[in-house]
Amino acid sequence: MSRWSIVRQMNITNISLASILQIGDNESIKSKTKALAVQRQVATFQENEGNLEAYQLFSRIIPIPEVYEQVDMKVENLCDYIQVNCIRVLAVSTSSILQVGSNCQIENEARVKHFRQFVT
Template sequence: MTRWSVVRDLKINSVAQSSIVQIGDNESIVPMTRALAIQRAFPYFWDDEGNFDYPIFSRDIPFMGAQENLHMSIDNRDSAIQVGCIKVVAIAVSSVLQVGSNEKIVADSRIKYFRQFVTNAPSPSKQ
């Protein structure tokens, strides 16, 4: 049976950073994000800061298998998935909004945060 995904009204302010909006069925979605987030008191940045050599970007992701047996009964009485209204402020960092069915979603988001602020503590070169 062919099935339709019908959305009457969809309002999304922002979709960013490898996120996906999927209306309809799909087999596989694999959104991935790699990011460095640097926050400083003064906005000075150097050319050699943009590397992804940190362990967070190369670690294996543990597989989260189902914790219980699921028994599911499906009765598609209609040839359409019908949705009235969806309002979303933002979808970001490898997120998925889908109206429809999907066999597999593998979302991976890895962000290394740096926060550097001015303090009264002496720097190592001045000790």
């Protein structure tokens, strides 16, 4: 049973990097982020940077656990709408989801390789 999603007021400062704002029901959501984060004491840029294939982190297979339990669930929606008064969010980032509504399947992935380089 699908329902109406009613949001009276929403204040979001930032949504970025494969993130999703969903008002209402959805069947499935899949978002992925692959990023290199480089923090340097002195800003220098090299042409050969940014090759994600050079790092095993980005090609490694993520194991998905198998579900063995049988889940019996009964949902009874007494009202035909979801009502939210006010949502205040500073940031939704890196394959995250902000949703008012229902969803059957969500698959999110965020892979970030951080570098910090300081002058010694």
